[in-house]
Amino acid sequence: MTRVKNDDCDATTNGLSDECYKSWMMEHPSAITSFDQMVSKAKGKSIVVFLDYDGTLSPIVDDPDLAFMSDEMRSAVREIAKNFPTAIISGRSREKVYEFVQLTEVYYAGSHGMDIMGPPHQGHEVILFQPAKDFLPAIQKISNVLEEKTQKIEGALIEDNRFCISVHFRRVHEKVIKLQSS
Numbered sequence: 001m002t003r004v005k006n007d008d009c010d011a012t013t014n015g016l017s018d019e020c021y022k023s024w025m026m027e028h029p030s031a032i033t034s035f036d037q038m039v040s041k042a043k044g045k046s047i048v049v050f051l052d053y054d055g056t057l058s059p060i061v062d063d064p065d066l067a068f069m070s071d072e073m074r075s076a077v078r079e080i081a082k083n084f085p086t087a088i089i090s091g092r093s094r095e096k097v098y099e100f101v102q103l104t105e106v107y108y109a110g111s112h113g114m115d116i117m118g119p120p121h122q123g124h125e126v127i128l129f130q131p132a133k134d135f136l137p138a139i140q141k142i143s144n145v146l147e148e149k150t151q152k153i154e155g156a157l158i159e160d161n162r163f164c165i166s167v168h169f170r171r172v173h174e175k176v177i178k179l180q181s182s
């Protein structure tokens with residue numbers, strides 16, 4: 001198969017082309033289908049596990065407040081964290097992800113990494129990393145503008161993720177989205 005250079009693979013409104021997607025998959029194969037290769041490459045190396053939350057540990061649902069994780073999934077993550085340092089990275093606020101996950105033994109990176117907290121480790125206190133703290137007033141202003149701009153759009157929802165903001169349009173009718181973008 002011909003490899004397509006990453007520079008030639010910009011995401012378009014239709015997503016990546018088949019060619020680009022296949023090429024990307026060659027470089028980033030599924031851990032499930034390449035499990036043996038992954039294990040052999042990991043030999044002698046330190047392994048750290050990074051997990052996404054929405055759509056990975058929880059199903060995608062219409063209401064972001066109802067994206068609950070199953071007990072089975074929670075147990076699986078707990079088992080992973082017993083064996084490897086484990087982090088959950090999310091666009092959500094760190095507090096919200098913790099509310100869903102409820103595990104003290106993992107690292108949480110909320111707001112796309114702008115709010116990182118590590119578990120207490122070998123007598124040390126929890127690690128907290130919040131590089132965008134000074135920008136909170138500006139982020140709040142942006143949130144207010146977004147609230148104002150979207151309040152008349154039926155189904156639109158603003159989610160305050162502390163160091164970043166999500167504008168949800170999953171429940172906005174397709175016709176309204178087309179109208180707004182034209």
Ligand SMILES: O=P(O)(O)OC[C@H]1O[C@H](O[C@H]2O[C@H](CO)[C@@H](O)[C@H](O)[C@H]2O)[C@H](O)[C@@H](O)[C@@H]1O
Pocket residue numbers: 052053054055059060061062063064067089090091092159161166168170
């Ligand atoms: O980095 P992630 O943890 O994947 O966060 C990305 C966004 O996830 C959430 O939104 C997505 O899941 C919702 C619940 O299933 C769904 O309703 C929404 O349409 C998805 O985009 C979260 O609510 C956002 O704040 C995150 O940015």
